[in-house]
Every structure is written in structure tokens, then in C-alpha cells.
Amino acid sequence: MFKIPLKYRWTYRHLTSAELSRDCSFDLCLGNLFEDDIKRFLGFYSEQGLRLALKRYGFVAKLRELGYEQTDIRFGVREDGSHFLVIFEPPFDKDRVIAELLVRKTALDELFPVLKVEWLCLQNPKSSFSDEKPRLPGQNYPGLGLGKDVLSAIILMALRLKYQAVTNVADHFHNAYIYSETFHFHKPEDAARFKDFCLFMKSEGLSLSDSAWALEEGKIFLKGEGTPYHWEPAVQILPLRSSLAGKYTSEEYRIAVEKNRGKFAFVYKP
Structure with missing residues (x-):
């Protein structure tokens, strides 16, 4: 099983569910009591909770080290039921997107619930391709170098919400190759x-x-x-x-x- 760094496990233990799902101040939340649906990432994480998690896990600081003094987020639910989270350098523009995650709650054979990663893009628009960092199919910019950090966060998110496994279906061979370091092919x-x-x-x-x-x-x-x-493309799975x-x-x-x-x-x- 993928070994999550101690610093992330420590943060996970010290971040409470109340902190991560808190939506706003008491006065503002009174209005939400009468709403049929409060939009949360995966039905749990509030905007305040997502921002807190990004800060506590060190992603805000890591992005600052890469030259991103200001970052912002957008998240929501698509019409097909999948949840998206985008981190970008404001103002929002497709060429200022730093990270994009698209996930959904689903089942795999008899397993439920399973967190399916439908899309994960980590890119550094401030960087350039080189012989050491050659461009790969599907890439517009070089990566951030934070793949294992982000995977740790995704796993901890899935564990908190009591998912059985994390899965993905890589559309390119090189993505499947990278995932194969920690994921198994289901079949x-x-x-x-x-x-x-x-x-x-x-x-x-x-x-x-x-x-x-x-x-x-x-x-x-x-x-x-x-x-x-x-x-x-084939299903790869990381059992939890x-x-x-x-x-x-x-x-x-x-x-x-x-x-x-x-x-x-x-x-x-x-």
C-alpha cells in the first residue's frame, strides 16, 4: 500500500471533520438551513474547509515556492454528478490553472463506495519544457513535481470519507505507467x-x-x-x-x- 508521509498523516489526525465541513459564520449559515442542497466537494468539504486543508497540508506554501504568491480555488458539481476542484492563479483563465481534479463516488464490481479519479492535471504555467522535463502527450505545461503529495491528499480524503478504494482509468500509457507505482490493475x-x-x-x-x-x-x-x-485504458485501483x-x-x-x-x-x- 502507498506509504503516506508522516507530516500528512499528522495533519490528517489534527484536522477535524467540523473544521473541514464548516461552511461559514453562524449568522450566514442560518439561511442555509432552508436550502435543499448545500454544494460541497464530495458532499462534505466546504469552501472554508478546502482552503484550510490546502494551507495545513502545505500546498499553499509549496505553490508559493514555485512563484505563485496568490492562488484561489473553484469547485462544484457537474451535470453528470462528478465533482471538480480547480486551483489557479487569479484572475481565472485556462492558462492560469495550476491543478484540476475531477472525481466521483462510484462502485467497482461489489466494491462501494469507490472514489474514481476521472481527471487529474498538475501543471506549472511558469515553467518550460526541457531535455530533463520533456513534454508528454496531453501536456500543455510541465508538471508541478507534487504528484505524490497530491496523491497523499486524495488518499487521506478518501479515507476520511470511508471509501473502499481509489481508482483511475488512465487515457495515456505514460499516466498508467506513473500510476502503476502505487496502483494495481484491477484485471x-x-x-x-x-x-x-x-x-x-x-x-x-x-x-x-x-x-x-x-x-x-x-x-x-x-x-x-x-x-x-x-x-x-484500463481500471487501476489503490485499495484502502x-x-x-x-x-x-x-x-x-x-x-x-x-x-x-x-x-x-x-x-x-x-
Whole structure:
């Protein structure tokens, strides 16, 4: 299971549910008693609570170190029921967005509730791509370098709200590769396909960036087929209960993965 840094675990223990869900002053809240629906992030976090969490977990300070003296947030619920949270440098503009998270409460097979991460974008509009930080498909700006910090916050948020697991479906191979450090593929056949492709990458001497662009540019083929191979998004899961985590580290799961190995033979055509 992903190991959350001690500083975040300490903050989690010392932030109360009352602080995170507090909406406003008593006088202002009297009016809300008569509203049918108070918009909260995931039905729990108020605007005041989100701002407090971002400060206490150190994200405001980290962004200040990156040159963002002022940051603001927007959050809400989309028509499809998913919840969004955006952090930006004011005034709001798409090119001033620093982080964007889109999540929903859902189920996975018999598991409920599960927190599905539908979209996560962490970017630094003040930075530029370089040989050390090459652009990857789907990126407009380099990353923030805060991926593990943000993942820790998402996990703690899910734990507080008693979710069974966090899931995602990466639309690009490089995202799935990054998530694979902490997430398991829900289905053994998807894990096998991923392992086969990683082995292929290594045999061809391709870096993560090289592989990502080769897929994007249609330079990867399945052996014997004439059309380019495109990454097939699959469910990845991070269990939040030890009993569930055991499923993906079990001998049964490992054997199922190995039985599906070798079904995909890839060819690289530069």
C-alpha cells in the first residue's frame, strides 16, 4: 500500500471533520438551513474547509515556492454528478490553472463506495519544457513535481470519507505507467498487457517519453497487424483496506497475470 508521509498523516489526525465541513459564520449559515442542497466537494468539504486543508497540508506554501504568491480555488458539481476542484492563479483563465481534479463516488464490481479519479492535471504555467522535463502527450505545461503529495491528499480524503478504494482509468500509457507505482490493475489481463508493453519498451531501448510519443504518433503496431496500436485504458485501483489489498498481491492474482503474459507482441516502426 502507498506509504503516506508522516507530516500528512499528522495533519490528517489534527484536522477535524467540523473544521473541514464548516461552511461559514453562524449568522450566514442560518439561511442555509432552508436550502435543499448545500454544494460541497464530495458532499462534505466546504469552501472554508478546502482552503484550510490546502494551507495545513502545505500546498499553499509549496505553490508559493514555485512563484505563485496568490492562488484561489473553484469547485462544484457537474451535470453528470462528478465533482471538480480547480486551483489557479487569479484572475481565472485556462492558462492560469495550476491543478484540476475531477472525481466521483462510484462502485467497482461489489466494491462501494469507490472514489474514481476521472481527471487529474498538475501543471506549472511558469515553467518550460526541457531535455530533463520533456513534454508528454496531453501536456500543455510541465508538471508541478507534487504528484505524490497530491496523491497523499486524495488518499487521506478518501479515507476520511470511508471509501473502499481509489481508482483511475488512465487515457495515456505514460499516466498508467506513473500510476502503476502505487496502483494495481484491477484485471489480471490488463496487468499482463502492461507488463508486456513495458518489456517491449526495455527491449527497444525506449524511454517513457519515447514510448509515449511512439504510441501517440502511430509508430507502435501489434505483430501481424497493419494498423497502429493505441493504448487501451484500463481500471487501476489503490485499495484502502488491507483485506482488499491482499487480492492484488495474492498468488492467485500473480498466476492469473502470468497466464495472460505474451498475448501481445509489439513492433516499433520509427
